Amino acid sequence: MVKSIQAQEQRTGLYLLLPALAVLLLVFAYPIGRSLWLGLFAQNLGTELQPVFIGLNNYIRIFGDGHFWQTFWITIRFTVLSVTLELLLGLGVALVLNQTFRGRSVVRTIAILPWALPTALIALGWTWIFNDQYGIANDILLRLGFISTGINWLGEAFTATLALIVADVWKTMPFISILLLAGLQSIPQDLYEAYAMEGASPWQSFWRITLPLLMPQIVIAVLFRFAQAFGIFDLMQVMTGGGPGGSTEVVALYIYANAMRYLDFGYASALIVVTFLLLVCVIALCSFVVSRSRQSSI
Amino acid sequence: MAILLESDSLSKHPSSVPKRRSLSLSNILFWCAVVAIVIFCLAPILWQVLTSFKVNEDIAAIPNIYFPTRLTLDHYIELFARRPFGRYILNSAFVSLTSTIACLIIGTPAAYALARSRPRGSYLIQLGILFVTLFPSILLLQGLLEIVQVLNLGNNYLALILPYTAMNLPLTILVMRSFFVQLPRDLEDAARVDGYNTWQMLVQILTPLTLPALVTTGILTFIAAWNEFIFALTFITEETMKTIPVASAQLGGSSVFEIPYGAIAAATVVGTTPLVILVLLFQKQIVQGLTSGAVKG
Numbered sequence: 001m002v003k004s005i006q007a008q009e010q011r012t013g014l015y016l017l018l019p020a021l022a023v024l025l026l027v028f029a030y031p032i033g034r035s036l037w038l039g040l041f042a043q044n045l046g047t048e049l050q051p052v053f054i055g056l057n058n059y060i061r062i063f064g065d066g067h068f069w070q071t072f073w074i075t076i077r078f079t080v081l082s083v084t085l086e087l088l089l090g091l092g093v094a095l096v097l098n099q100t101f102r103g104r105s106v107v108r109t110i111a112i113l114p115w116a117l118p119t120a121l122i123a124l125g126w127t128w129i130f131n132d133q134y135g136i137a138n139d140i141l142l143r144l145g146f147i148s149t150g151i152n153w154l155g156e157a158f159t160a161t162l163a164l165i166v167a168d169v170w171k172t173m174p175f176i177s178i179l180l181l182a183g184l185q186s187i188p189q190d191l192y193e194a195y196a197m198e199g200a201s202p203w204q205s206f207w208r209i210t211l212p213l214l215m216p217q218i219v220i221a222v223l224f225r226f227a228q229a230f231g232i233f234d235l236m237q238v239m240t241g242g243g244p245g246g247s248t249e250v251v252a253l254y255i256y257a258n259a260m261r262y263l264d265f266g267y268a269s270a271l272i273v274v275t276f277l278l279l280v281c282v283i284a285l286c287s288f289v290v291s292r293s294r295q296s297s298i
Numbered sequence: 299m300a301i302l303l304e305s306d307s308l309s310k311h312p313s314s315v316p317k318r319r320s321l322s323l324s325n326i327l328f329w330c331a332v333v334a335i336v337i338f339c340l341a342p343i344l345w346q347v348l349t350s351f352k353v354n355e356d357i358a359a360i361p362n363i364y365f366p367t368r369l370t371l372d373h374y375i376e377l378f379a380r381r382p383f384g385r386y387i388l389n390s391a392f393v394s395l396t397s398t399i400a401c402l403i404i405g406t407p408a409a410y411a412l413a414r415s416r417p418r419g420s421y422l423i424q425l426g427i428l429f430v431t432l433f434p435s436i437l438l439l440q441g442l443l444e445i446v447q448v449l450n451l452g453n454n455y456l457a458l459i460l461p462y463t464a465m466n467l468p469l470t471i472l473v474m475r476s477f478f479v480q481l482p483r484d485l486e487d488a489a490r491v492d493g494y495n496t497w498q499m500l501v502q503i504l505t506p507l508t509l510p511a512l513v514t515t516g517i518l519t520f521i522a523a524w525n526e527f528i529f530a531l532t533f534i535t536e537e538t539m540k541t542i543p544v545a546s547a548q549l550g551g552s553s554v555f556e557i558p559y560g561a562i563a564a565a566t567v568v569g570t571t572p573l574v575i576l577v578l579l580f581q582k583q584i585v586q587g588l589t590s591g592a593v594k595g
Contacts, residue, residue, distance in 0.1 A: 009414075009415045009496075010415055010416070010417045010418065011417075012411075012415060012495075012496045012497075013411035013412075013414070013415025013416065013417040014411070014417040016407035016408060016410060016411035016415075016496070016500075017407070017408045017411045017412070017417065017423070019404045019407070019408070020404045020405055020407075020408035020467055020471065021408070021423070023404060023460070023463060023464045023467060024426075024427070024430065024464055024467055024468075026445070026460070026464070027438065027442065027460065027461050027464030027465070028430045028433060028438065028464065030441055030445070031437070031438040031439075031440065031441020031442055031444075031445075032437065032438070032441070033441075034440075034441040034444065035437070035440065035441060092331070093335055096328070096331050096332060096335060097335075099328070101328075101332065105581075107332055107335060107336060108581065108585075109577060109578060109581045110335070110336055110339050110340060111335055111336075111339055112577060112581065112584060112585065113339055113340070113343070113574065113577055114339055114342075114343075116521050116573045116574075116576065116577045116584070117343075117525070117570045117573055117574075118524065118525035118527070118542075118543040118569060118570065118573070119525060119527065119543075120525075120527045120543035120544070120546065120547045121542075121543055121546055121547075121565070121566040121569045121570055122342075122566075123547075124546060124547065124562050124563075124565070124566050125342055125343070125345070125346045125563075125566050126342065128345075128346070128349065128559060128562065128563065129342060129345060131559075133358075133360070134357065134358055134359075134360065134362065134559070136345055136362055139361055139362040142361070143361075170338070170339075170342060174339070175588065178585055178588050178589060179588065179589060181585075182585075182589035223432070224431075224432070227432035227433075227434065228434065230434060231433075231434015231435065231436050231437065232434075233434075233435070233436055233527070233528050234527035234528060234543075237527075237528075237531075237547075238547045251436075252434065252436040252528075255436050255437075255439075255440075256436060256439070256528075259439065259440045259443075260532065265440065268440055269440065272436075272437050272440065275436075275437060276437055279432070279434075283429070283432055
């Protein structure tokens with residue numbers, strides 16, 4: 001009797017889960033599975049968009065595709081620089097917001113604002129700020145005397161990358177500071193007091209208590225941000241379109257161009273699979289670190 | 299850094315007598331940091347707002363004119379009178395609202411099932427759900443495009459509502475699950491004794507209790523749907539059906555040399571205002587949802 005009630009409850013549970021599972025499978029599993037399959041075919045304008053089985057040739061092509069690896073390194077560089085900067089700034093902001101001071105809740109609200117706004121619109125805003133003729137970035141730097149002539153921000157490879165990183169850090173740093181702030185608030189205060197009693201300076205207790213206990217949140221935040229930054233599309237699409245001269249063309253833009261512009265569906269599928277696998281490796285590595293730091297913090 | 303940790307103890311012990319902040323160097327540095335955060339977060343937004351109210355001569359002035367010499371609504375009038383920006387806002391609002399509601403309707407029962415009846419494979423399902431939150435949209439685009447073409451959903455809002463619902467399901471399920479786990483079981487037991495089945499119980503008894511969590515996840519879903527770009531760019535090509543981020547990004551002048559900076563600034567203001575209002579109203583819920591979604595998950 002008890003068993004049948006349990007069995008019945010499990011069945012109801014399954015029914016409750018089914019719609020969600022169906023939607024998730026359709027939107028996440030199908031496209032990835034489809035790319036795995038289509039990656040073994042040539043389906044492009046050359047084959048009149050008919051799939052022709054070519055085995056692993058698409059993957060061999062990726063190996064020798066300098067253009068892909070260029071976009072790959074551009075993406076890695078952007079991701080690592082952005083996420084590192086965000087982490088450092090986000091930690092600083094979280095430490096400040098963790099204090100009691102007058103107007104804290106207002107400052108907290110302001111500090112999450114950038115996160116909530118659409119990247120595409122933010123990108124338009126930063127494009128205007130970095131405009132070579134009328135941009136305020138040049139104006140401020142000129143007035144302060146740091147430069148003597150305006151910089152063509154989005155027209156040079158180095159400065160365009162810099163502008164993109166600034167925009168991305170601005171937009172996503174709040175996400176990291178929210179997560180880290182929650183982590184800071186969960187650290188028991190007694191630890192600091194006990195440690196201070198032993199004569200430790202606040203600087204020491206930051207390194208010995210705050211940072212180690214914050215590690216799980218830091219790793220989770222970095223994991224989320226790494227995955228997002230690695231697949232970033234809208235920021236580059238709006239601000240630089242991948243230019244100048246392909247210097248800010250990230251993997252997502254390259255895949256988009258292959259699928260949507262060159263209609264090279266087979267090759268785009270293989271690119272998706274490779275990107276997916278590279279991402280999975282990074283996620284697995286991070287999850288491993290998370291589970292270890294969780295164990296050690298308990 | 300030193301001051302931060304020192305005065306940290308105050309925040310946790312409101313009952314203890316707060317030390318009076320002296321006008322020390324560390325205190326000054328602290329307030330500099332606060333001011334820097336506020337300026338960093340607000341300045342780019344304010345610059346758009348200022349630009350959107352300037353006349354074209356002010357916008358193109360060299361050196362820059364920071365505060366408009368005269369205020370104009372021309373750029374906003376252009377958006378709403380000469381371009382269908384009213385329609386774009388409605389489009390975005392419709393797609394975001396519908397997918398938010400769909401997400402809650404589908405996600406809440408699933409979260410409940412994972413929290414309570416735990417059918418076989420729950421653990422794997424949860425792992426899978428966590429995993430897909432890390433998928434970038436670009437990896438799904440081509441496969442979804444096929445589905446859209448097969449089902450003939452091009453230029454149909456369903457082509458956006460379906461992926462937006464799916465993309466936000468993981469967060470909804472994780473946040474709602476952690477909420478259900480915290481609920482005492484007695485209530486459900488009592489309801490069962492009264493003859494409620496699971497579905498009735500969920501709708502009539504638990505949903506009112508979960509309202510705060512529903513609001514939290516609903517807001518996060520709405521924001522994510524409003525902000526989405528790549529699917530909206532690809533699946534909707536009909537001019538009047540576009541959402542506001544895409545329509546704004548495609549604002550152009552009559553020639554390449556004539557970029558309507560003022561109108562673009564006004565468009566960013568129009569497209570971000572609803573979200574600014576949401577953040578002002580629901581700051582606490584947003585923070586809660588983000589932390590419980592990411593950390594507890």
